[in-house]
Amino acid sequence: MGNGLDSLLEGIPTSNCQGASPLLRVAGGVHMGAFGRFMVTITKCMPRFMVAAVARRYVAGKDISNAVAVMKRLSAEGACFTVDVLGEEISTLDEAQFFIDEYDRVLDAIVEHKLDANLSIKPTAFGLLIDEKIAYQNMERLLKNAANHGIFVRLDMEDHRVTQSTIDIVLAMHEKGLTNVGTVLQSRLLRTSEDIKSICAKLGGSADFRICKGVYLESEDIALTGYQQIVDALNSHITQMLDAGAYVGIASHDLPVIEHTLSELNDRGMMSSDTDPRENAGPSRTGKGPGYEFQMLLGVRGNVRRKLAKQGHRTRIYIPYGNQWYEYSMRRLDENPDVAMHIVKSIFMPWTNRR
Numbered sequence: 001m002g003n004g005l006d007s008l009l010e011g012i013p014t015s016n017c018q019g020a021s022p023l024l025r026v027a028g029g030v031h032m033g034a035f036g037r038f039m040v041t042i043t044k045c046m047p048r049f050m051v052a053a054v055a056r057r058y059v060a061g062k063d064i065s066n067a068v069a070v071m072k073r074l075s076a077e078g079a080c081f082t083v084d085v086l087g088e089e090i091s092t093l094d095e096a097q098f099f100i101d102e103y104d105r106v107l108d109a110i111v112e113h114k115l116d117a118n119l120s121i122k123p124t125a126f127g128l129l130i131d132e133k134i135a136y137q138n139m140e141r142l143l144k145n146a147a148n149h150g151i152f153v154r155l156d157m158e159d160h161r162v163t164q165s166t167i168d169i170v171l172a173m174h175e176k177g178l179t180n181v182g183t184v185l186q187s188r189l190l191r192t193s194e195d196i197k198s199i200c201a202k203l204g205g206s207a208d209f210r211i212c213k214g215v216y217l218e219s220e221d222i223a224l225t226g227y228q229q230i231v232d233a234l235n236s237h238i239t240q241m242l243d244a245g246a247y248v249g250i251a252s253h254d255l256p257v258i259e260h261t262l263s264e265l266n267d268r269g270m271m272s273s274d275t276d277p278r279e280n281a282g283p284s285r286t287g288k289g290p291g292y293e294f295q296m297l298l299g300v301r302g303n304v305r306r307k308l309a310k311q312g313h314r315t316r317i318y319i320p321y322g323n324q325w326y327e328y329s330m331r332r333l334d335e336n337p338d339v340a341m342h343i344v345k346s347i348f349m350p351w352t353n354r355r
């Protein structure tokens with residue numbers, strides 16, 4: 001496996017707004033938030049069928065059979081998957097039952113169709129903000145069921161209200177011997193470097209992270225807000241995790257981040273090996289790469305993902321599906337209007353972001 005950076009970046013602008021039209025260049029820079037908010041307002045006025053036409057690219061469909069069909073198709077591109085049932089914070093514990101049942105169906109489908117896939121769950125959908133004890137029971141049950149099939153479960157990271165409690169679930173489950181679980185950390189949060197240290201101190205090489213920028217725009221007293229600051233933080237967190245021997249899922253479509261990761265992997269001899277060569281590496285994991293994998297969202301920068309897969313890197317696609325696709329899309333846009341900007345860019349500058 002070569003470094004292959006030049007061919008990876010070929011034809012794709014390496015900064016967020018390079019190569020954009022003047023309007024999009026402004027939108028990609030300091031004024032991106034305002035433009036994004038404008039696009040969110042427009043989107044909310046659109047009829048549902050028009051939003052559906054755009055969402056089709058990012059959401060696998062309404063039910064598990066749609067998600068299975070998408071995964072079967074994308075398996076041919078050398079990808080593996082993590083499946084997300086759309087929906088999150090619930091208002092009654094009864095609603096949690098829907099997610100418990102649906103994730104059981106996902107597990108059954110993964111096994112039945114022999115898919116190379118694991119699960120992504122949102123702890124608030126299991127009741128974390130209503131009754132922590134019951135939420136733990138709900139998640140423990142799912143983890144046990146998944147473990148019986150050798151399937152890993154990723155706890156997605158939601159907003160700052162649940163950062164600590166989400167990390168605590170992972171630590172508690174590992175203590176109970178359920179090691180098929182890991183969390184996501186968000187590089188925009190100022191606390192993340194300390195979180196990596198404390199999780200790795202407790203779990204050693206068994207620590208298994210997804211690291212991303214963080215989609216929730218948090219306030220300045222707890223988070224970074226500038227693009228370059230966040231990229232620098234993400235790059236340093238990736239290095240910190242690799243140094244600690246942890247498993248690292250790099251969840252970014254941003255080329256400077258992918259470029260940094262490739263160079264770090266190369267320095268450690270991790271790109272040319274089927275096994276993890278780090279002395280402090282954790283155990284080899286079913287359905288995982290040699291210490292790392294690249295993760296991307298369905299419909300986003302498929303061209304980059306395919307190039308990485310071709311170079312021999314394990315690439316995982318996040319597959320959201322469910323009835324609540326409209327509410328989910330609107331919430332994501334509200335939380336981070338920059339997402340609207342990315343979508344506009346992918347429509348008008350398709351060469352920057354192939355499906």
Ligand code: FDA
Nearest residue numbers: 156157184212213214215251252253254295296297318342
């Ligand atoms: P950046 O936002 O700079 O995007 C780089 C380029 O990628 C853009 O210029 C655009 O071309 C394209 N792009 C990125 N996002 C796009 C989108 N939504 N639509 C269209 N094009 C897009 N966050 C979180 O808080 N908790 C979590 O659990 C997760 N989980 C997660 C899983 C996976 C697999 C991924 C890839 C991401 C997440 N995220 C997340 C989201 C993450 O925090 C971040 O908001 C997005 O990945 C966008 O950041 P990038 O690093 O891709 O850079």
